[in-house]
Amino acid sequence: MDFNFSEEHNLIRQTVREFAENEIRPIAKDLDENESFSYNLTERMGELGLFGMTLPEKFGGQNLDTLSYIIAVEEIARIDGSHAATLAAHNSLGIGPIYYYGNEEQKEKFLPKLCTGKALWSFGLTEPDAGSDSRGTKTKAKLEHGKWIINGSKIFITNGSTQISIGSTVQAITDENSDGSKEYSTIIVENGTEGFTAKPMHGKMMWRASNTSEVYFDNCIVPETNILGERGQGSKIMLSTLDNGRLSIAAMGLGCAQGAYELALNYSKERKQFGRPISKFQAVSFKLADMATKIELARNLLYKACWEKDNGKPFAMHAAMAKLYCSEIAKEVADEAVQIHGGYGLMKEYEIERFYRDQRLLQIGEGTSEIQRLVISRYIGC
Amino acid sequence: MKIAVCVSHVPDTATKINIGSDGKTIDPNGVTYIVNPYDEFAIEEALKTKEKLGGEVVVISVGNDANKETLRKALAMGADSAVLLKDENQRDSFGIAKALAEEIKLQNAELVFFGKQSVDYDNSITGQLTAELLNYNSVSVVVNLNIDGNKITAEREIEGGKEVVETSLPVVITAQKGLNEPRYASLKGIMAAKKKTIEEKEAVAANLFVEVVEMKKPAPKQAGKILGSDSSAVSELVKLLREEAKVI
Ligand SMILES: Cc1cc2nc3c(=O)[nH]c(=O)nc-3n(C[C@H](O)[C@H](O)[C@H](O)COP(=O)(O)OP(=O)(O)OC[C@H]3O[C@@H](n4cnc5c(N)ncnc54)[C@H](O)[C@@H]3O)c2cc1C
Numbered sequence: 016m017d018f019n020f021s022e023e024h025n026l027i028r029q030t031v032r033e034f035a036e037n038e039i040r041p042i043a044k045d046l047d048e049n050e051s052f053s054y055n056l057t058e059r060m061g062e063l064g065l066f067g068m069t070l071p072e073k074f075g076g077q078n079l080d081t082l083s084y085i086i087a088v089e090e091i092a093r094i095d096g097s098h099a100a101t102l103a104a105h106n107s108l109g110i111g112p113i114y115y116y117g118n119e120e121q122k123e124k125f126l127p128k129l130c131t132g133k134a135l136w137s138f139g140l141t142e143p144d145a146g147s148d149s150r151g152t153k154t155k156a157k158l159e160h161g162k163w164i165i166n167g168s169k170i171f172i173t174n175g176s177t178q179i180s181i182g183s184t185v186q187a188i189t190d191e192n193s194d195g196s197k198e199y200s201t202i203i204v205e206n207g208t209e210g211f212t213a214k215p216m217h218g219k220m221m222w223r224a225s226n227t228s229e230v231y232f233d234n235c236i237v238p239e240t241n242i243l244g245e246r247g248q249g250s251k252i253m254l255s256t257l258d259n260g261r262l263s264i265a266a267m268g269l270g271c272a273q274g275a276y277e278l279a280l281n282y283s284k285e286r287k288q289f290g291r292p293i294s295k296f297q298a299v300s301f302k303l304a305d306m307a308t309k310i311e312l313a314r315n316l317l318y319k320a321c322w323e324k325d326n327g328k329p330f331a332m333h334a335a336m337a338k339l340y341c342s343e344i345a346k347e348v349a350d351e352a353v354q355i356h357g358g359y360g361l362m363k364e365y366e367i368e369r370f371y372r373d374q375r376l377l378q379i380g381e382g383t384s385e386i387q388r389l390v391i392s393r394y395i396g397c
Numbered sequence: 398m399k400i401a402v403c404v405s406h407v408p409d410t411a412t413k414i415n416i417g418s419d420g421k422t423i424d425p426n427g428v429t430y431i432v433n434p435y436d437e438f439a440i441e442e443a444l445k446t447k448e449k450l451g452g453e454v455v456v457i458s459v460g461n462d463a464n465k466e467t468l469r470k471a472l473a474m475g476a477d478s479a480v481l482l483k484d485e486n487q488r489d490s491f492g493i494a495k496a497l498a499e500e501i502k503l504q505n506a507e508l509v510f511f512g513k514q515s516v517d518y519d520n521s522i523t524g525q526l527t528a529e530l531l532n533y534n535s536v537s538v539v540v541n542l543n544i545d546g547n548k549i550t551a552e553r554e555i556e557g558g559k560e561v562v563e564t565s566l567p568v569v570i571t572a573q574k575g576l577n578e579p580r581y582a583s584l585k586g587i588m589a590a591k592k593k594t595i596e597e598k599e600a601v602a603a604n605l606f607v608e609v610v611e612m613k614k615p616a617p618k619q620a621g622k623i624l625g626s627d628s629s630a631v632s633e634l635v636k637l638l639r640e641e642a643k644v645i
Binding site for chain 1: 431465466469470473581582583584585587588590591
């Protein structure tokens with residue numbers, strides 16, 4: 016067994032960490048407070064090479080392994096959840112399905128643009144009546160004269176309605192059999208297509224600088240060739256995309272926990288009560304010791320799942336475990352980190368307040384903790 | 398033009414330093430190392446100069462295998478080649494300058510950048526020693542640089558102000574914060590750096606003149622003094638700052 020990182024993994028961590036600390040940290044609080052999406056930071060993440068990291072160079076990618084990508088998401092999340100969300104959703108859910116299931120023409124048309132940070136793509140699965148149960152999809156696409164006519168709506172779609180959102184991969188019912196069984200397919204819809212509306216959702220508790228959207232299709236017409244993959248493959252495409260997405264959500268949990276832990280550790284060394292730094296009280300230092308241990312466990316589990324993926328081994332079960340564990344410990348660590356901050360931890364002036372809110376999505380998005388347990392229990396043969 | 402940048406690999410200023418069991422080196426356990434922050438300004442200036450005037454940038458470091466990380470980062474930022482001058486033993490500034498000067502001669506570099514100081518030993522002297530050994534001009538603590546043909550105009554930071562000096566190639570420049578904004582190593586740069594090789598050779602021998610005999614931690618901070626809470630305390634505060642703390 017070899018737990019060493021390669022030189023480039025270390026360099027990637029270093030460069031992304033410097034970027035996150037110098038460019039994101041100083042403005043993260045304001046962006047969060049004003050619910051404002053930063054085009055500048057998105058473009059600069061693109062310049063750094065963070066979009067399409069695992070894609071071949073011919074599509075504008077960096078040809079890196081999964082672990083490199085996960086390290087990058089972790090380092091951004093260590094500073095700010097919203098920007099990690101923009102990054103992870105665009106890579107795993109936006110670029111991912113087009114790269115894995117698109118035909119050459121679709122890949123050449125969209126991927127190079129999507130790797131620059133000047134254009135975003137979204138993943139349209141969730142609907143008002145179809146959350147955990149993605150087969151509850153009601154959006155329908157009917158093929159007529161070589162065109163898909165789409166009707167329906169999507170909700171909670173990350174990166175769906177920014178000024179640089181150029182399209183969405185949408186799951187729709189494309190056929191219904193007499194026995195009631197349905198055929199699901201994925202269809203590419205470009206922003207700006209007639210009958211397609213996407214608008215930002217406001218009032219989120221967390222990830223306030225990340226764009227979340229409602230999307231409507233009202234007789235939205237796209238060419239038949241906009242199908243992604245084969246007709247009827249929709250569920251398979253969406254679910255395998257989520258397997259990959261779980262790794263990046265896990266990385267967000269890990270980074271969030273790491274960031275919260277560091278804030279608490281530093282605070283505990285500076286804050287004095289009863290004549291000494293509070294880190295010298297066992298009740299506080301044991302909390303920090305538990306946090307550090309959980310983070311180490313989470314990191315090992317997640318990196319193992321990445322290693323499996325990079326080595327062509329089945330990784331879906333460990334990805335689900337990593338998503339579950341990293342997001343759960345992000346909650347526990349952020350909670351204890353606030354406790355260590357005392358009353359100050361409840362104030363917006365302190366960064367930990369944002370971490371405490373941001374972590375809460377992680378046990379819900381891309382499959383709730385309950386759904387992860389469902390997935391894991393199937394793998395272990397329950 | 399060949400441009401050389403001399404870089405050192407130093408403990409991260411944020412890590413807690415402990416003294417090793419021999420009492421004269423630092424304990425490397427748990428210490429993370431980084432590119433000397435002032436050297437990042439040096440690397441950036443070299444890259445900017447190359448982008449403007451053409452040429453080639455070589456980065457050079459004296460030390461052991463661990464320094465490769467710093468060299469690799471410089472390559473990822475955009476340097477063309479790297480040389481590691483190996484010596485497992487700690488050298489004094491003269492020993493380091495000697496090894497660097499030999500290599501710069503071999504490289505035929507006319508423009509040489511250093512950081513104004515290395516944040517580990519803080520001798521602030523290696524650049525100037527190297528210039529002397531090479532018989533190059535030298536300008537230290539530079540915050541603005543302009544190269545026009547053979548003519549070099551540099552702005553230096555001096556106590557309470559700035560000074561503008563002129564000199565000519567060949568020259569050693571030591572960089573101060575403010576000279577530029579160092580770029581991030583992009584992922585593309587990191588991948589490209591993987592394909593570049595780091596040339597390794599023994600550092601030339603040098604007589605050492607300065608030896609570290611002991612390292613000490615600074616005395617623990619004394620408890621603060623509260624002189625009062627209204628304006629009557631001000632004159633006492635000024636007096637103590639002047640006479641006791643000697644900071645004004
Ligand atoms: C900020 C944000 C961004 C998002 N981005 C995207 C995106 O880009 N694309 C996209 O398609 N979706 C996105 N989503 C949607 C997200 O994936 C869903 O919210 C999530 O899958 C849960 O669905 P739901 O909210 O409808 O909850 P529900 O499915 O209604 O779940 C409610 C509760 O019931 C539990 N539950 C449901 N079924 C079971 C079961 N069988 N067994 C046990 N418990 C069960 C759940 O665990 C949960 O606790 C996003 C959501 C948010 C909040």
